[in-house]
Amino acid sequence: MRGLTHRAVDAAAGLPAGTTSAYFRTRSALLTALVRRLVELDQAELRATAEQAPALRTPEDLVGGLAALVAARTGGEGRRRSLARYACVLESVRDPELRDILVPRENPGRDAVRTFLAARGVADPEARTLTLLACVDGLVLDRVVAGEEAVGGGTEQIEGLVAAALRP
Numbered sequence: 001m002r003g004l005t006h007r008a009v010d011a012a013a014g015l016p017a018g019t020t021s022a023y024f025r026t027r028s029a030l031l032t033a034l035v036r037r038l039v040e041l042d043q044a045e046l047r048a049t050a051e052q053a054p055a056l057r058t059p060e061d062l063v064g065g066l067a068a069l070v071a072a073r074t075g076g077e078g079r080r081r082s083l084a085r086y087a088c089v090l091e092s093v094r095d096p097e098l099r100d101i102l103v104p105r106e107n108p109g110r111d112a113v114r115t116f117l118a119a120r121g122v123a124d125p126e127a128r129t130l131t132l133l134a135c136v137d138g139l140v141l142d143r144v145v146a147g148e149e150a151v152g153g154g155t156e157q158i159e160g161l162v163a164a165a166l167r168p
Helices: 006-013 019-023 027-052 059-074 076-092 096-102 108-119 125-146 151-166
Strands: none
Touching (some): 006 019, 006 027, 027 076, 027 096, 027 108, 059 108, 059 125, 059 151, 076 096, 076 125, 108 125
């Protein structure tokens, strides 16, 4: 987070010095814009993934979808974005505006998981969905911090998480 400065953003974007500060006058404004953009990119990615994925019919389908998400968030550009997201989450501890922006959003992927769990008669599918996705997010964080890409998307761990979510 120390590296997030107007000057650094100008340099990374190949813009003349002072351009970023003309749009985002304070560091707080710059950080808020960054967080909004990260959330926008994440939501677009989740919508696109859900639109392209087949309907979840079996636990194996759910495991495969979640493993693909973990792999996307721990490798390449997804890893860089995950690192930025987690740094912003830590900043949000002291900034209520950032925290409000980072609140988990409804999206087709989340809806698909909730619908899948509800169809299997899981008690409180909303809570189970949130718990399952929080655990998957924790797996992503663990892999990103360790500097590891998710080989196989963490399938074995995700199988355990899905089995736990499906328990009566």
